[in-house]
Amino acid sequence: MLKLEQRPTPSKYWSVASPVMSLFITVIIGACLFILLDKDPVKGLLVFFWEPLKSGYAISELMVKAIPLLIIATGLSVCFRSNVWNIGAEGQFVLGAICASGVALLAEKGASSWILVPIILSGILGGMIWAGVTALLKDRFNTSEILVSLMLVYVAIMLLNFLVYGPWKDPNGYNFPQTKTFDAATQIPRLFKGSRVNVGIFAALAGSLSLWIFLFKTKMGFALRVGGLAPNAARYAGFSPSKALWAALLTSGGASGLAGALEVVGPVGQLTPFIPVGYGFAAIIVAFVGRLHPIGMVFSSLLMSMLYIGGELAQSRLGLPKSLTGVFQGLLLFTLLACDVFIAHKIKYKTPFTPLSQPRP
Amino acid sequence: MDTYALLIASTLNAGTVLAIASLGLLVNERVGIVNLGAEGMMLCAAIAGFATTVHTGSDVLGFLAGAGSGALMALIFGLLVIYLNTNQYATGLALSLFGAGFSAFVGVNYVQAKLEDRMHYGVPGLEDIPLIGPAFFQQHPLVYGTIIFAVILVFFFNKTKAGLIVRSVGESPESAHALGYKVRTIRLWAVIAGGALCGLSGAYISIVYTPLWVEGMVAGKGWIALALTTFATWRPMRVLLGAYLFGGVTMLQFHLQSIGIDVASQLLSMLPYLATIVVLALISRNPLWIRVNMPASIGKPFYPGN
Numbered sequence: 175m176l177k178l179e180q181r182p183t184p185s186k187y188w189s190v191a192s193p194v195m196s197l198f199i200t201v202i203i204g205a206c207l208f209i210l211l212d213k214d215p216v217k218g219l220l221v222f223f224w225e226p227l228k229s230g231y232a233i234s235e236l237m238v239k240a241i242p243l244l245i246i247a248t249g250l251s252v253c254f255r256s257n258v259w260n261i262g263a264e265g266q267f268v269l270g271a272i273c274a275s276g277v278a279l280l281a282e283k284g285a286s287s288w289i290l291v292p293i294i295l296s297g298i299l300g301g302m303i304w305a306g307v308t309a310l311l312k313d314r315f316n317t318s319e320i321l322v323s324l325m326l327v328y329v330a331i332m333l334l335n336f337l338v339y340g341p342w343k344d345p346n347g348y349n350f351p352q353t354k355t356f357d358a359a360t361q362i363p364r365l366f367k368g369s370r371v372n373v374g375i376f377a378a379l380a381g382s383l384s385l386w387i388f389l390f391k392t393k394m395g396f397a398l399r400v401g402g403l404a405p406n407a408a409r410y411a412g413f414s415p416s417k418a419l420w421a422a423l424l425t426s427g428g429a430s431g432l433a434g435a436l437e438v439v440g441p442v443g444q445l446t447p448f449i450p451v452g453y454g455f456a457a458i459i460v461a462f463v464g465r466l467h468p469i470g471m472v473f474s475s476l477l478m479s480m481l482y483i484g485g486e487l488a489q490s491r492l493g494l495p496k497s498l499t500g501v502f503q504g505l506l507l508f509t510l511l512a513c514d515v516f517i518a519h520k521i522k523y524k525t526p527f528t529p530l531s532q533p534r535p
Numbered sequence: 536m537d538t539y540a541l542l543i544a545s546t547l548n549a550g551t552v553l554a555i556a557s558l559g560l561l562v563n564e565r566v567g568i569v570n571l572g573a574e575g576m577m578l579c580a581a582i583a584g585f586a587t588t589v590h591t592g593s594d595v596l597g598f599l600a601g602a603g604s605g606a607l608m609a610l611i612f613g614l615l616v617i618y619l620n621t622n623q624y625a626t627g628l629a630l631s632l633f634g635a636g637f638s639a640f641v642g643v644n645y646v647q648a649k650l651e652d653r654m655h656y657g658v659p660g661l662e663d664i665p666l667i668g669p670a671f672f673q674q675h676p677l678v679y680g681t682i683i684f685a686v687i688l689v690f691f692f693n694k695t696k697a698g699l700i701v702r703s704v705g706e707s708p709e710s711a712h713a714l715g716y717k718v719r720t721i722r723l724w725a726v727i728a729g730g731a732l733c734g735l736s737g738a739y740i741s742i743v744y745t746p747l748w749v750e751g752m753v754a755g756k757g758w759i760a761l762a763l764t765t766f767a768t769w770r771p772m773r774v775l776l777g778a779y780l781f782g783g784v785t786m787l788q789f790h791l792q793s794i795g796i797d798v799a800s801q802l803l804s805m806l807p808y809l810a811t812i813v814v815l816a817l818i819s820r821n822p823l824w825i826r827v828n829m830p831a832s833i834g835k836p837f838y839p840g841n
Contacts, residue, residue, distance in 0.1 A: 178619070259624055261628060311812070311815075311816050315816045315817075315819050315820045316819050316820075316822055316825075317812075317815045317816045317819045318762075318765065318815065318819070320571065320624065321758060321761060321762045321765075321811070321812075321815060322812050322815065322816075324755075324758050325755070325758065325759075325762075325808040325809075325811050325812050326808075326812070328754070328755050328805070328808045329805045329808050329809060332801045332802065332804050332805045332808075333801070333805070335801045336799050336801035336802055339799070339801060340799055340801075455632055458628065458632075459632065462625065495639070495640050495643040497636055497639035497640040497643070497750070498636075498640055499636065500632070500633075500635055500636020500637070500639060500640065501633070501636040501637050501640050502636075503632060503633075503636060504575075504629060504630075504632040504633025504634070504635070504636045504637065505633060507625075507628075507629040507632060507633070508611075508615075508626075508629045508630075508633055511615060511621045511622070511625055511626050511629055512615055512619065512621065514621065515619045515620070515621065518620075519619075
């Protein structure tokens with residue numbers, strides 16, 4: 175009989191192998207799904223896992239989507255490591271986009287590019303304030319951060335809709351619910367001509383690097399890696415659990431806000447109701463699949479970006495709904511959690527126990 | 536006056552959606568399992584129920600399909616969480632994310648679909664009373680069923696041996712195990728029951744409450760239902776009360792608009808979510824109050840010794 179047995183120490187090998195295995199299982203389930211839908215599974219999988227890598231332009235588009243995912247996930251990993259369940263990154267992202275747009279709309283024609291500094295900072299601040307509400311309620315009233323941060327996602331989206339349908343609507347926009355296109359000065363510089371990748375990529379990589387330094391080179395980071403928000407570990411590192419809660423939420427809120435700001439003054443260039451595309455939720459998966467590790471999350475953000483682009487291509491090339499992205503993302507997290515069982519357990523084959531003293535016939 | 540009768544009727548209707556799901560989650564949490572997948576289960580059940588009703592023309596089959604799909608998803612969740620000891624929060628979140636994607640994917644072809652003419656419901660004899668009739672007695676049978684179910688749950692938890700066992704599993708799985716009860720099996724069945732009820736609620740949304748399919752139509756009701764169990768300190772009758780309260784808040788926004796209060800509809804739509812946050816903050820302000828009422832093993836895995 176097969177039985178799960180607790181390992182004495184968690185398996186390092188499986189903590190890396192589990193994301194790979196979960197991707198493999200997701201691909202197999204995906205292939206079955208394509209067959210069920212009467213589509214060529216090879217063609218379907220190519221759209222998801224090859225087309226986004228095929229050309230230089232395709233790769234640059236891959237990065238455009240990976241950047242916000244990586245920035246948000248980097249912030250979230252601090253939260254999850256401290257056992258703070260911030261699942262409202264989507265709302266913090268939206269608030270970042272709203273606050274950055276507010277400043278960008280103020281830019282006069284011919285403004286200096288320095289206006290980018292207050293734009294980005296206000297985006298970060300917006301995300302921090304939104305996450306700060308969650309931190310405040312958790313700290314003061316012990317309110318579940320899961321539910322509060324998630325409720326605030328809906329509030330943020332309503333606020334966005336209110337602004338673009340109301341006070342911020344472009345008067346010359348043929349009544350479309352969106353702001354005017356931001357002034358050219360507010361555009362963050364792009365990396366190359368002909369691609370939409372901008373300098374946000376440096377922000378993302380700098381974020382990964384600082385997370386790495388924090389986790390592996392500081393005492394506080396060590397305490398976080400070992401103990402999470404365990405009161406003793408936190409106290410050992412010299413900070414109260416309440417401070418750790420605030421730090422974790424403000425970091426991830428600021429990161430999500432930054433991603434939102436970069437999105438509106440980067441690839442999109444205006445505030446529209448279509449700013450929230452689920453990056454905040456996908457980043458949760460990025461964080462888990464990347465093992466909350468700065469380098470792991472670089473890879474998982476690229477993978478998640480592939481799923482986004484694959485969904486768009488599946489729509490245009492194969493006539494499948496774009497929401498296929500969400501199916502794959504959900505499946506990936508599900509199978510990952512199942513495969514993670516092997517980190518702490520091993521499968522043992524046990525022969526049914528027969529006592530020696532049993533009388534033989 | 537007629538508008539108030541209508542307001543009460545629609546509050547009962549909206550409250551029922553929350554009450555069914557929240558009572559299911561209460562059963563879950565009473566055995567110590569938190570299922571953050573409520574939103575995902577409700578979405579999948581909404582499309583399963585809607586599609587079934589579109590094809591068969593039968594509401595009852597639609598409800599069964601919804602409850603069935605909710606139970607199936609809860610089964611997967613339960614196997615992972617109870618037998619493989621995966622993290623409850625992460626697994627529930629995975630269920631919600633998957634459910635949102637999967638329901639949108641399956642539902643694409645049903646966006647334009649319509650249900651056949653909806654039946655009129657009413658309690659014979661009582662529905663014709665002026666004001667009171669339209670307010671209370673012209674509802675879908677499930678509205679009354681939910682109230683009866685809440686009463687049955689109270690009876691089950693407090694007066695029956697099975698209810699006592701279920702509660703003991705949530706309070707102290709170790710003792711329940713020591714007494715010879717199969718903790719994992721009991722937990723799994725409670726989780727499945729919770730999923731079925733969330734599914735029923737999802738199907739109620741797409742078949743009765745707003746008879747159509749729109750992507751993401753559950754719109755956070757699963758999360759509000761989760762908040763309600765805390766609000767109600769895990770008591771069925773308080774869940775019911777809380778559900779009607781929140782149903783009322785949801786309906787208040789439409790009412791305020793209809794009487795011509797000049798606030799943008801988007802701002803009014805924030806009300807239920809803001810109300811949830813406020814209420815949660817108020818109720819969790821007193822840690823003792825929560826700790827006394829909360830099932831002690833909530834969120835914690837249980838390892839039966841060999």
